[in-house]
Amino acid sequence: MxxxxxxxxxxxxxxxxxxxxxxxxxxxxxxxxxxxxxxxxxxxxxxxxxxxxxxxxxxxxxxxxxxIRFLDYGAYARDQMDIFEVAKPELERLASETGELANLLVEQHGIGSYLYRTRGEMAVQVEGHVGTRAPMHATGLGKAILAHLDEDRVHEILDEHGMPPSTSNTITDRDELFAELERVREEGVAFDDEERLSGLRCVAAPVHHEDEIRGAISVSGPTNRLRGERFREELPNKVLEVQNVTELNITYS
CATH class of the missing domain: 1.10.10.10 (Winged helix-like DNA-binding domain superfamily/Winged helix DNA-binding domain)
Incomplete structure (x- = not known):
């Protein structure tokens, strides 16, 4: 609400x-x-x-x-966000290179909404579609955004929406979440280790423009493929590359 x-x-x-x-x-x-x-x-x-x-x-x-008339309004609202058109081709490239699912999420009213999703050759079928809303604390994308919001705003979001568990791995303690957000700021990427959906992992990074957080991009896939060095190093590097290009294109487009 x-x-x-x-x-x-x-x-x-x-x-x-x-x-x-x-x-x-x-x-x-x-x-x-x-x-x-x-x-x-x-x-x-x-x-x-x-x-x-x-x-x-x-x-x-x-x-x-x-x-279906609601689709007209949703598509219109999405097209008003410059991050959509700028990030779309980069996410398609990310999905193609990794074979996994690439995502773009923005925050409104304290809830994350998927603005775009594109699938690579091996991408798994997971619940959710463009427009699906997701709790901020339970996704890598949401944590990437929360880490760069004012702390008072984060408390407001948590006060309003709570921290309900989506899986047994979801962070439900506020202090633990803030410690995680600090790590996200230090490392530049956020991880979702089966926190929203069991069996699914995600690597996400925020997208900024003029010191304002505009959204977050990610790549997600099953735990049997997103593990070890690929999960902690290879994919974070690819996501950060997409983040960098997207931010540059927003600035200079």
Whole structure:
């Protein structure tokens, strides 16, 4: 959730609560949605009918689904970020050279959002797609960004979103996380050692422009391939190379 509005409009809050619930339920009928949200069926029906009228949801039989019109807004928002167009070809090169999955993540409202993902020949199929949101403390990408935010801002993010575990390896202690962020600043890269998904590791680096953290890039893959020298030296060097080129291109493009 973003910054609290001074005078929130209840109907707007309910509208987006319903849209979010449709996503969580992977589509639902009026009765199921009303029970899920503990709202009157008549109110849910009215909201869904209006959303369908405005083409933000579609109805298939008795079930409603989030409509593809939202994709227009997501693509527009992504295109407004210069880091996307600049990092895209570098990430494609990174994926091609490593054979793994290359990623670009930005932070908004204290949550990480994947802006771009591209796959190399050996890349594993993992959950998540462009637009997927991820907790900052549980990803290498998120830690790369947190390490370069003001400390008070990091506390604000943790206060709002907490530090829930995604796996048994997720850092859930605030002091341990801040020690990890200090290491990230010293070494320039962040590691995700099965902290968000079991069996998956990641090497990430922040992307800056004019002393401002703009996002983070990474390469990720299965633990059987991301280990030893490849995990700790070879891939970090490749990620830092992509970081350097991306920052230069943002500055001079």
């Amino acid at each position: 973003g910054t609290k509005a001074r005078n929130p409009v209840k109907s707007v809050e309910t509208t987006f609560t319903i849209v979010q619930a449709l996503k969580e339920l992977d589509g639902a009928g009026v009765t199921e949605l009303a029970e899920y949200l503990d709202l009157p069926k008549s109110s849910v029906h009215n909201y869904l009918s209006t959303l369908e009228q405005e083409e933000y949801v579609v109805k298939e039989g008795t079930e409603y689904q989030v409509g």
